[in-house]
Amino acid sequence: MYTDDGHQAMLGPELTIVGLRTWRKIMQDLRLTMAIVQKHGLGQQVTVQGCRFNTGLGVVFIPEDKLRRAIRELDEALAGRARFGVFG
Secondary structure, eight states, X not given: OEEOOOOOOOSSHHHHHHHHHHHHHHHHHTTOEEOOGGGOOSSOEEEXXXXXXXXXXXXXXXXXXXXXXXHHHHHHHHTTXXXXXXXX
Protein backbone atom coordinates (compact mmCIF):
# COMPACT_ATOMS: atom_id res chain seq x y z
CA MET A 1 0.00 0.00 0.00
CA TYR A 2 1.15 3.56 -0.72
CA THR A 3 0.65 6.80 1.22
CA ASP A 4 1.85 10.39 1.08
CA ASP A 5 -1.03 12.05 2.93
CA GLY A 6 0.27 12.22 6.49
CA HIS A 7 -0.65 15.42 8.34
CA GLN A 8 0.87 16.21 11.69
CA ALA A 9 1.01 19.39 13.75
CA MET A 10 3.90 19.58 16.19
CA LEU A 11 5.00 22.36 18.51
CA GLY A 12 8.72 23.05 18.37
CA PRO A 13 11.69 21.30 16.79
CA GLU A 14 12.03 18.59 19.45
CA LEU A 15 8.42 17.45 19.07
CA THR A 16 8.73 17.68 15.28
CA ILE A 17 11.59 15.18 15.38
CA VAL A 18 9.58 12.86 17.67
CA GLY A 19 6.55 13.17 15.38
CA LEU A 20 8.51 12.39 12.22
CA ARG A 21 10.19 9.39 13.86
CA THR A 22 6.80 8.12 15.04
CA TRP A 23 5.35 8.57 11.53
CA ARG A 24 8.21 6.58 10.00
CA LYS A 25 7.77 3.79 12.58
CA ILE A 26 4.03 3.60 11.85
CA MET A 27 4.74 3.42 8.12
CA GLN A 28 7.33 0.67 8.64
CA ASP A 29 5.15 -1.32 11.08
CA LEU A 30 2.17 -1.19 8.70
CA ARG A 31 4.43 -1.82 5.69
CA LEU A 32 3.20 1.26 3.87
CA THR A 33 5.29 2.82 1.14
CA MET A 34 5.76 6.57 1.46
CA ALA A 35 6.15 8.99 -1.42
CA ILE A 36 9.60 9.48 -2.89
CA VAL A 37 11.82 12.03 -1.09
CA GLN A 38 11.24 14.67 -3.79
CA LYS A 39 7.53 14.68 -2.89
CA HIS A 40 8.07 15.02 0.87
CA GLY A 41 7.34 18.43 2.25
CA LEU A 42 7.32 20.27 5.52
CA GLY A 43 5.28 23.40 5.77
CA GLN A 44 2.17 22.50 3.87
CA GLN A 45 -1.24 24.00 4.55
CA VAL A 46 -3.75 21.87 6.44
CA THR A 47 -7.32 22.74 7.48
CA VAL A 48 -8.37 21.54 10.96
CA GLN A 49 -11.83 22.39 12.29
CA GLY A 50 -12.07 25.29 9.86
CA CYS A 51 -8.70 26.85 10.78
CA ARG A 52 -6.04 26.84 8.06
CA PHE A 53 -2.57 26.11 9.40
CA ASN A 54 0.39 27.05 7.20
CA THR A 55 3.46 25.70 8.95
CA GLY A 56 5.84 27.08 6.35
CA LEU A 57 4.79 30.61 7.24
CA GLY A 58 4.08 29.81 10.88
CA VAL A 59 0.57 31.26 10.76
CA VAL A 60 -3.04 30.20 11.20
CA PHE A 61 -5.73 31.66 8.95
CA ILE A 62 -9.26 31.78 10.30
CA PRO A 63 -11.84 32.38 7.53
CA GLU A 64 -13.86 35.56 8.06
CA ASP A 65 -17.24 33.79 8.28
CA LYS A 66 -15.93 31.43 10.97
CA LEU A 67 -14.45 34.34 12.90
CA ARG A 68 -17.73 36.32 12.78
CA ARG A 69 -19.68 33.28 13.96
CA ALA A 70 -17.24 32.67 16.83
CA ILE A 71 -17.43 36.32 17.97
CA ARG A 72 -21.23 36.21 17.83
CA GLU A 73 -21.34 33.02 19.92
CA LEU A 74 -18.86 34.50 22.45
CA ASP A 75 -21.03 37.63 22.76
CA GLU A 76 -24.06 35.40 23.39
CA ALA A 77 -22.20 33.42 26.05
CA LEU A 78 -21.01 36.60 27.81
CA ALA A 79 -24.60 37.86 27.81
CA GLY A 80 -25.73 34.63 29.52
CA ARG A 81 -27.43 33.23 26.43
CA ALA A 82 -24.98 30.46 25.54
CA ARG A 83 -26.41 27.77 23.26
CA PHE A 84 -24.53 24.64 24.24
CA GLY A 85 -24.68 21.76 21.81
CA VAL A 86 -25.43 23.98 18.82
CA PHE A 87 -23.03 23.44 15.95
CA GLY A 88 -23.34 25.53 12.84
